[in-house]
Amino acid sequence: xxxxxxxxxxxxxxxxRLRAAGIASADAAARRLAWCVHGAGVLDWDGLRAxxxxxxxxxxxxxxxxxxGPQLAPLAVRESEDxxxxxxxxxxxxxxxxxxxxxxxxxxxxxxSSQAGCAMGCTFCATGELGLRRNMTAGEITEARARIQAAxxxxxxxxxxxxxxxxxHNYDAVMDACENLNCSDAAPVARKRITVSTSGLxxxxxxxxxxxxxxxxxxxxxxxxxxxxxRLMPLARRYPLPELLGALRRYQDLCAVKWVTLQYVALPxxxxxxxxxxxxxxxxxxxxxxxNVIPWNETGGAFRAPTWAEVKDFTTRLRRLSCxxxxxxxxxxQDGMGCGQLSAETVAARPTAGHMLAPxxxxxx
Ligand code: SAH
Ligand code: SF4
Numbered sequence: 497x498x499x500x501x502x503x504x505x506x507x508x509x510x511x512x513r514l515r516a517a518g519i520a521s522a523d524a525a526a527r528r529l530a531w532c533v534h535g536a537g538v539l540d541w542d543g544l545r546a547x548x549x550x551x552x553x554x555x556x557x558x559x560x561x562x563x564x565g566p567q568l569a570p571l572a573v574r575e576s577e578d579x580x581x582x583x584x585x586x587x588x589x590x591x592x593x594x595x596x597x598x599x600x601x602x603x604x605x606x607x608x609s610s611q612a613g614c615a616m617g618c619t620f621c622a623t624g625e626l627g628l629r630r631n632m633t634a635g636e637i638t639e640a641r642a643r644i645q646a647a648x649x650x651x652x653x654x655x656x657x658x659x660x661x662x663x664x665h666n667y668d669a670v671m672d673a674c675e676n677l678n679c680s681d682a683a684p685v686a687r688k689r690i691t692v693s694t695s696g697l698x699x700x701x702x703x704x705x706x707x708x709x710x711x712x713x714x715x716x717x718x719x720x721x722x723x724x725x726x727r728l729m730p731l732a733r734r735y736p737l738p739e740l741l742g743a744l745r746r747y748q749d750l751c752a753v754k755w756v757t758l759q760y761v762a763l764p765x766x767x768x769x770x771x772x773x774x775x776x777x778x779x780x781x782x783x784x785x786x787x788n789v790i791p792w793n794e795t796g797g798a799f800r801a802p803t804w805a806e807v808k809d810f811t812t813r814l815r816r817l818s819c820x821x822x823x824x825x826x827x828x829x830q831d832g833m834g835c836g837q838l839s840a841e842t843v844a845a846r847p848t849a850g851h852m853l854a855p856x857x858x859x860x861x
Contacts, residue, residue, distance in 0.1 A: 502562045503533055503635030506672045507679045517561050519554065527681045535682030537642030539566045568593075568639045573647075583644060587612060587636060591629045593660055595640040597648065605654040606641055610670050611661025616695050618718075618729045620761055622795040623660045632661070634672035641677060654689040663692045664700035674711050688712055693759065698735040701743040705750050714757040714788075715744055719767045720775035728767070737779060745783060759788050759824075764802045768810045777817035787814065787821045 505513065511526035519525050532538045532547040541564055544550060550558070568585035571592065575581045579599040586592055591612035598605040613626035641652055655677055657663040663670040670692065677685045687710040694701065695716045704713060719725040725732040732740075748756050758780075762768055776787065789811060791802050802810075807823055814821045 499561060499563045501567070501633065501635045502529070502558075502564045503567070503638060503676075504633050504669075504672065505562075506634070506675050507534065507681070508675060513561070517557050519557060530676075530679050530681040533682075534638065534642070534676050534679050537646050539639070539642065540564065566639065567633070567636050568643060570643065581644075581648075583640070585640060585643075587630075587632070589630060593632065593636075593640075595644060595659055597644055597652075603653050604648075604650050605656060606644060606652045607656050607659045608637055608640055608673075609659035609661050610637060610657050610663040610666045610673075614661045615665060616662050616729065616731050618695065618731075620718075620728060620763060620792060620795070620797070620799050625795075626660075628661075628665075631666040631669060634669045634676065637669065637673035638676050645683070651683055652685060654691075655685050656691040656693065658691070658693045662695055662697065664694045664697045664704070667700050667703065671707075671709065674709075678710075695729055695731055696735055696740045697731070698739055698743045701740075701747055705743070705747045708751055712757070713747060713751075713753075714759055715740075716761075717758040717787075718761050718763075719772060720779040721767075721772060724767055724772070728761075728763075741779060741783065748784065754784060755820075756783065756785050757788050758785050759790060762789050762791050762802045762807055762810060763799050764806050766799070768802065768806065770813065773810070773813045773817060773819075776814065777819055780819070785820065787819055789821060789823045791823070791825070 507526070507530045510530060511522045514525050514529075515522035528548055529544075532544055536543075536547060538544055538547050541555070541559070544558075544564065545555060567588060569587075571584040571586050573581055573583050581597045583595045583597070584592055585595070589612070593609040593612050595609060596607040598607065609632065611631050612629035614621070614623045615628035616624060617627070618624040641655070645652055655674075657670060674690050674692070676682075677690060678687055691712040691714055692704075693714040693716060701713070701715075716729075717725075718728050720737065722732070722737050725737065744756060747753065760767070780787075789807060791807055792799055794801055811821045811823060
């Protein structure tokens with residue numbers, strides 16, 4: 497029998513699996529197990545034995561059905577001046593993934609990866625340059641939270657899947673990870689504080705909607721002009737704007753989402769001119785949304801980061817057309833920890849401290 501890793505198991509199926517294994521009081525045992533694995537962040541059988549008072553016989557039954565043990569090897573931690581920390585972990589396959597912890601007043605937002613690399617190939621993103629190495633398992637995804645909570649002694653309040661990878665391209669593992677992060681028997685991250693960000697995989701958005709997933713979904717739009725979007729995001733060739741925005745409207749209606757967040761990387765000379773402002777106002781009509789403008793973070797390549805004046809001018813023109821817009825500052829971006837800068841190589845290549853040029857947090861330009 498193929499043994500599944502305990503951390504991969506969605507908590508809603510745990511009691512059934514324990515019952516099938518002949519474990520007495522399976523519901524109570526599942527709750528304690530979920531608390532140990534996802535709340536206390538226990539990483540190995542020794543920890544489980546101590547946390548659960550397992551006894552030899554029950555441990556043998558569990559070991560016959562489940563694998564357990566650490567799957568991430570901590571490689572490096574770097575801290576930015578605003579307290580943002582980037583963690584690099586090695587997977588058993590030799591690939592490296594990253595997670596970023598952002599401190600903002602009482603909030604502890606963990607930016608998680610879902611894949612080593614990414615298949616989507618967006619031209620402005622460092623992760624896209626890596627190509628897809630492999631999907632992460634649900635257990636690998638949540639182990640990052642367990643380790644970071646243990647290392648900092650602080651509870652993660654928010655999770656965003658805005659690290660490496662396209663989360664909806666690894667749908668099942670990410671949905672299972674969300675469920676386990678939200679597990680009420682552990683240290684739950686509230687439903688609406690779990691955010692999955694997608695570059696626009698239409699069939700997966702439809703599936704997310706059909707399953708009425710309770711997590712927040714953000715769409716990375718980056719242009720409402722089809723040809724420009726295609727140049728920035730090769731995926732856009734497969735799912736043109738009308739199809740994508742149709743799927744998003746259905747998501748908003750069927751999942752009763754008040755405001756859907758659209759992310760927009762600001763790239764001067766590419767997607768900030770009047771034609772883009774007009775296209776946004778036109779194409780997004782009827783959608784209840786907030787446009788989150790992210791000044792492009794340096795990753796090398798053909799683009800340039802916008803000045804604050806350019807961002808301000810862009811948002812002013814959008815507001816004139818009644819587009820609701822916010823500017824999102826990427827915490828840690830001067831140190832290669834911002835959106836789109838996660839590429840695994842940066843961990844080794846950069847120094848341990850850097851300088852923040854702008855205040856952290858979200859503000860409105
Ligand atoms: N793959 C998903 C989630 C990870 S990327 C997605 O694309 O939505 C998280 C966000 O960072 C996305 O909105 C992405 O477009 C943005 N991003 C990527 N590269 C960036 C860069 N260099 N500067 C600023 N934002 C970037
Ligand atoms: Fe992948 Fe998102 Fe980067 Fe595009 S922006 S390459 S989807 S991680």
